[in-house]
Amino acid sequence: MNGKAKKAAAPRKKANGYKMPAPISVGEVINDTIGKKKWRIGPSIGVGGFGEIYSACEHDSSPKKGSSYPYVIKIEPHENGPLFVEKHFYVRNANKDDIAKFMKAKKLTTFGMPQYFGNGSHNYKGEKYRYLVLERYGKDLWSLFKESGRSFPPATVFQIGLQMLDVLEYIHSKGYVHADIKGANILLGLKKGTENQTYLLDFGLATRVNDKEFKPDPKCAHNGTIEYTSRDAHLGVATMRGDLEILGYNMLQWLVGELPWEKVLKQPKTVQTMKEAYMKNLKDAKKFADVPDALIKFLEYINSLKPKDSIDYTKCRQLFEGYLKSQGKTKNSKLEFTAAKKQKANKAVIEIDDGEDSDSENTDKAPKRKTKKDDVKPKRGRRAKQASPELVDEECENEEPDYSMEMVPKKTKKRKSAEPAVLVKVKKTKMAPKATPPAKKNHTNIATQTSVEKPKRSPRQVSFDSPICEVIGEKKTLKPAKNNESANSSGDIFEDSFTIDDKKVKKKRRLLLNEEVTVTRVVRKKVTTVKPKGRSYKDCPTIVNGRSPPK
Known part of the structure; x- marks a missing residue:
């Protein structure tokens, strides 16, 4: 140990090149x-x-x-x-x-x-x-936007727009533009009395307006958050009209849930092209059913401005206030971020159609009416009995549910309405029984047929496993069955005793020529050479049978 203090770890870097601070302990x-x-x-x-x-x-x-x-x-x-x-x-x-x-x-x-x-x-x-x-402030609008299903009520959108216009007018009067307006940078007030006021924060990209001529700067191109960046900012120039355009894109997203170019955000030039095309033909913006005319007129006013023109904030406020007035709201009304809840499906009103299928005379005369509890809509599927214990369905055929059967409630409650109760009857349609497929080809499986399809048989009809017809009846050529009848081997009573298997036989090849051709095949055999054995002394002529030849 040299006694020196250990050096703190260097701050971590983010993908954007900025260093992130090391965590600071509570109480510092x-x-x-x-x-x-x-x-x-x-x-x-x-x-x-x-x-x-x-x-x-x-x-x-x-x-x-x-x-x-x-x-x-x-x-x-x-x-x-x-x-x-x-x-x-x-x-x-x-x-x-x-x-x-x-x-x-x-x-x-x-x-x-x-x-x-x-x-x-x-x-x-x-x-x-x-x-x-x-x-310190409260929740940001982006979190509220996601929590409310990516949609704000139109009145809330225009209330926030009015509040942001006030802030932008103050900033612009100081010679600055914000350049990064978005839901994550707009927060709700936390103090008492400021719950319905939004605050614009994060001035990290705030820029002083350049009084010189409008000149694109490629070094600063596409600055800001890409989905809301103005067309001027795509060219690298921060302008006051650009701030209004960014606000307009935010309001459009809060109304419809998604901007047209959100799927190509990784391609800034494509986003820029799409924004230019969109702003040139704003009448097409009406394809969004939830976009009020006040926002379209606001975007049209932005199009009419030149880069260095002064902004008429009073005209913009009048557009927003006019819409709020039509909705019975003001800028200081309570901010509501979730629309009125729709009625649930199980509490929804059920309409009864009285058509020709009804068997009752009363149903023909009764008009269409709406009920909540007295009329019950039959449920489909195997869980129908479990889901609605009050319903009793009639017997089914072949153990398959019949969805067209009449559903009768066991208990009926007193109706508050003065109108007479209407009983709806539906014609019961029986399902055609399904026959089990035959076990063998061209063979009618009588044992597994339903009562509807079962053919009438003669009491004398008998079936055997052995070809007795060769002994009793006349031997005839077997023919394949037709019209769901068994193949017959004789004219006697044995009708469906045998099974015929169809076998495919390959056709013989026809010779194209009558001449006979002899083909000789040459087969190369592997010849192995046998090495001569080494000579032994026994092979010597002087020694025969172990003895020397006689001289």
């Missing part, structure tokens, strides 16, 4: 030298694209629960840039006096501009971080 105290305050970090709320967000409180207070932390602290490594941009935006544009002056001029009781409390730098385990202290 941040000293704000600028605001001369101390902040204590609470539990983490979430992770953004470039940093982490923690709940926070003043160091002097001691909250017992996480919900009692009234502030949030956004933290990112000092090398990152988005929080630096956001911090300077708040310092320059979130002055409390300026916001109060704007609210008074527009006669606003609530305003969707977030409140800023402090910023600075903080060292933690050898790493330097940048932080920003803001007021």
Whole structure:
């Protein structure tokens, strides 16, 4: 051990190139030298694209629960840039006096501009971080959008649009554009009296408007969240009309659930082309049945603007307020994110059609009526008896359910309606019995036939397993059965005693030539050479039978 302190692990990097801060323990105290305050970090709320967000409180207070932390602290490594941009935006544009002056001029009781409390730098385990202290808010609209089945009531959409127009007018008056308006960056108020006010946060992409001529910048092309990016931002230029266009895309998604280009988001140029085609022919936007004319006129007004034109916010407000008025709502009405629940299928009204199939005279005269509990709709399937214990169905044939049978309720409750009760009868149709397929080909299996298909037999008819017809009857050629009759081998009483198996016989080949051709086959045989055995002394002529020849 050399006695040196262990170096902290380097912050992890995300796919977008930004470093993510290491987790900071609960209770860490941040000293704000600028605001001369101390902040204590609470539990983490979430992770953004470039940093982490923690709940926070003043160091002097001691909250017992996480919900009692009234502030949030956004933290990112000092090398990152988005929080630096956001911090300077708040310092320059979130002055409390300026916001109060704007609210008074527009006669606003609530305003969707977030409140800023402090910023600075903080060292933690050898790493330097940048932080920003803001007021804490409630749920974001993107979470609510998914929870409500990807659809908001139209009145709610236009209420949020009006509130966002106020914020955009204030930002634009300061010479900035937001450039990243989306549901994840719009949060509900948490304090009492602000539950129906939405707040626009995350100014990490906020840009000062360029007063020079409109010139595309390929380096900044497609900035922002791709599904909502304006056509100007696709070219790399941030404009005020672009902010309105982004808001329009968000409102369109909240109304219909999905934007036309959401399936090709990995191809920014394709998305850009689709947006240009969509905005050129806005009358086609009416193919969405849930898009009010007020939103179409809002998008048409954006099309009429030039890049450097000043925006008529009063005209935009009139479009949105006119629609809310037609719905009996105002900008400050309660925000409802789920539509009225539809009646469940089991409580839905059942219509009874009195047609020619009815056997009762009363049903012919009775008009169509709607009932809830007295009329019961028969259920199909094997579980019909279990699902509706009050219903009794008649016997079935062949143990198969007959869906057209009459369903009669056992118990009937007193009807509140003064109209006479109507009994509906349906004709009972019997199912045609299904015959079991024969066990053998061309053979009628009498034992497994139903009573309907069973042919009438002579009492003298007998069946045998052996060909007795050769002994008793005349021997005749067997013929295949026709019209569901057995093959007969004689004219006697033995009719269905035998089985004929059809066998396919290959036809003989015909010779094309009469000449005979002799083919000689040459077979090569493997010849093995036998090595001569070695000579022995016994083979010597001088030795025969073990003896020397006589001289």
